Amino acid sequence: xxxxxxxxxxxxxxxxxxxxxxxxxxxxxxxxxxxxxxxxxxxxxxxxxxxxxxxxxxxxxxxxxxxxxxxxxxxxxxxxxxxxxxxxxxxxxxxxxxxxxxxxxxxxxxxxxxxxxxxxxxxxxxxxxxxxxxxxxxxxxxxxxxxxxxxxxxxxxxxxxxxxxxxxxxxxxxxxxxxxxxxxxxxxxxxxxxxxxxxxxxxxxxxxxxxxxxxxxxxxxxxxxxxxxxxxxxxxxxxxxxxxxxxxxxxxxxxxxxxxxxxxxxxxxxxxxxxxxxxxxxxxxxxxxxxxxxxxxxxxxxxxxxxxxxxxxxxxxxxxxxxxxxxxxxxxxxxxxxxxxxxxxxxxxxxxxxxxxxxxxxxxxxxxxxxxxxxxxxxxxxxxxxxxxxxxxxxxxxxxxxxxxxxxx
Numbered sequence: 001x002x003x004x005x006x007x008x009x010x011x012x013x014x015x016x017x018x019x020x021x022x023x024x025x026x027x028x029x030x031x032x033x034x035x036x037x038x039x040x041x042x043x044x045x046x047x048x049x050x051x052x053x054x055x056x057x058x059x060x061x062x063x064x065x066x067x068x069x070x071x072x073x074x075x076x077x078x079x080x081x082x083x084x085x086x087x088x089x090x091x092x093x094x095x096x097x098x099x100x101x102x103x104x105x106x107x108x109x110x111x112x113x114x115x116x117x118x119x120x121x122x123x124x125x126x127x128x129x130x131x132x133x134x135x136x137x138x139x140x141x142x143x144x145x146x147x148x149x150x151x152x153x154x155x156x157x158x159x160x161x162x163x164x165x166x167x168x169x170x171x172x173x174x175x176x177x178x179x180x181x182x183x184x185x186x187x188x189x190x191x192x193x194x195x196x197x198x199x200x201x202x203x204x205x206x207x208x209x210x211x212x213x214x215x216x217x218x219x220x221x222x223x224x225x226x227x228x229x230x231x232x233x234x235x236x237x238x239x240x241x242x243x244x245x246x247x248x249x250x251x252x253x254x255x256x257x258x259x260x261x262x263x264x265x266x267x268x269x270x271x272x273x274x275x276x277x278x279x280x281x282x283x284x285x286x287x288x289x290x291x292x293x294x295x296x297x298x299x300x301x302x303x304x305x306x307x308x309x310x311x312x313x314x315x316x317x318x319x320x321x322x323x324x325x326x327x328x329x330x331x332x333x334x335x336x337x338x339x340x341x342x343x344x345x346x347x348x349x350x351x352x353x354x355x356x357x358x359x360x361x362x363x364x365x366x367x368x369x370x371x372x373x374x375x376x377x378x379x380x381x382x383x384x385x386x387x388x389x390x391x392x393x394x395x396x397x398x399x400x401x402x403x404x405x406x407x408x409x
Contacts (some may be wrong), residue, residue: 218260
């Protein structure tokens with residue numbers, strides 16, 4: 001009996017990890033904070049950073065290197081961006097340059113800090129990548145990461161670089177169309193990519209579009225980022241990041257879109273309510289400057305907020321639900337304009353349904369739009385009860401889904 005069980009176990013193990021005879025290339029689009037970033041400093045002007053910070057250093061991994069993120073004032077200065085209201089543009093600190101390392105591979109979207117033990121809590125697409133490797137995928141050949149400088153909004157230059165990667169994979173696979181997999185902010189970014197490429201290109205090169213934990217219409221959590229800092233699986237205190245988040249275009253990109261939250265209350269004070277359509281007013285009252293210009297700038301002139309155009313290929317959306325998710329903020333005192341670097345602590349968080357980060361209305365927003373416009377037959381929505389925003393991406397269930405869709409046989 002024991003010998004029989006051993007044989008059966010081996011058969012199951014081999015069958016579950018057997019190579020695909022035929023498979024689709026896979027391109028992975030991560031969310032905010034989901035791409036490794038290398039930085040280099042070259043003679044940063046004096047006076048722009050604290051005197052204790054290095055004005056020059058060789059290229060190194062800046063995000064994320066937990067052992068190096070010690071001096072908050074230096075890191076914030078290096079990482080934040082300046083906004084220029086006259087041109088509605090953002091730019092890095094003079095002398096600082098950033099890049100996505102090992103472009104063309106999955107390295108930058110696999111594990112954010114590959115050094116153990118930090119690697120255990122900074123995995124991004126790691127489980128998906130390993131699942132694909134088990135069935136025969138080769139990094140940089142038939143799977144790749146379309147990582148990006150996640151501090152910024154999407155750009156056509158980045159989309160063009162992704163196009164080259166995907167076309168190369170499809171050509172190496174003798175025309176086998178690729179699968180796009182987007183997580184969190186990687187969903188609207190990958191949608192931007194598909195719309196930028198156009199319907200003819202999508203029809204020729206893309207087989208299927210898979211998203212998990214999609215932040216289609218932003219999240220109240222982005223406002224929370226500006227107030228209390230990041231609250232994620234990264235083991236670094238939230239308050240460490242709060243002021244920096246106010247100087248990152250991507251956080252402005254993820255502020256909740258009023259289209260998805262019409263007539264709902266975003267924040268309350270003793271004297272007034274702020275609806276989601278008044279998020280700009282709330283930020284201005286909190287002391288933020290150039291709010292309208294900053295929000296408009298991150299969309300790069302590409303008005304896709306209403307997701308009126310279907311992507312043109314079958315869509316699978318994986319959504320976590322049943323997890324308490326920040327929906328609105330309650331203040332016990334009236335908001336008084338002040339220094340945006342000050343303490344914006346919310347007295348109470350009001351929660352609703354979602355994946356713990358993105359509310360359900362945002363998670364469902366685009367697929368609901370496309371279904372209502374007559375494309376329901378090309379859309380599958382899979383709910384994962386109790387799955388958190390990152391947990392859904394890391395789950396074995398999602399890995400199996402991606403591998404199953406990628407493998408033809």
